[in-house]
Amino acid sequence: MLSEDELIFFQNNGFLVIENFFSEEEMECMTSAVSEVIAKKEHEQKKKGFYSGILNQHINTWKYNNIFKGVSLNSKIPQIAKMLLQTENIRLLQDHILIKPGKDSKATPWHQDFSYFPINETSALTAWIPFHSVNENNGCLSYMPGTNNLGKLEKIHMYNHKSPLDEVNSQPFIASLNVGSIVFHHSLTLHYAYPNITDMERMAYAIVYMKDGVTYNGHRHPTIERGSFEKNDNLVGENFPII
């Protein structure tokens, strides 16, 4: 499913773009699922908070939308995630629809996803799927190649635009993508999303997988029900389905 060169590329660079990954029908199906999710969530009051102006999200859509359940659990995506994480069993940590508002949105600052995950280990990755072509004008991602091999860098808060790039000696890779593409990135890969300066919202769907056996770091997180896990417990159970 992945070539040896693609695997090596991911190990060395921390991300992998696969073009023409989805057929038109698959994209249409997911696009209609996004509309369903948004219609369902429309009545919910939008909270102005942490990610305001950067990203609006709908988390854990797989729990109530069958299309996203199928895409995240029973598709070629988790099979590729297993190959990239070099493991037989993975678990779904979360999925989310990520909407970058048009016109006045801010960049998503440089960060390593690991800092925001509720896990002690770094063996996790994200599959990121845009619903339109994305580029520097409408919030595409940009990666610092090789940062997946630098370990955990200083935590960059979403509102702290201080650049961690002094620690990094490489040039960003701007992941302009056509519809139908997917990009995978490791939880340690430093990445950024451009502001969306177009009139249209930028819609993407992201799925986060972790290696089976990872443990809870004790921090509050939307996927962890209060009291359900103690620090250092294995993250198992129906909220983290094994694949």
Ligand SMILES: O=C(O)CCC(=O)C(=O)O
């Ligand atoms: O979609 C975005 O703007 C940012 C996404 C991101 O940073 C991620 O999925 O890890």
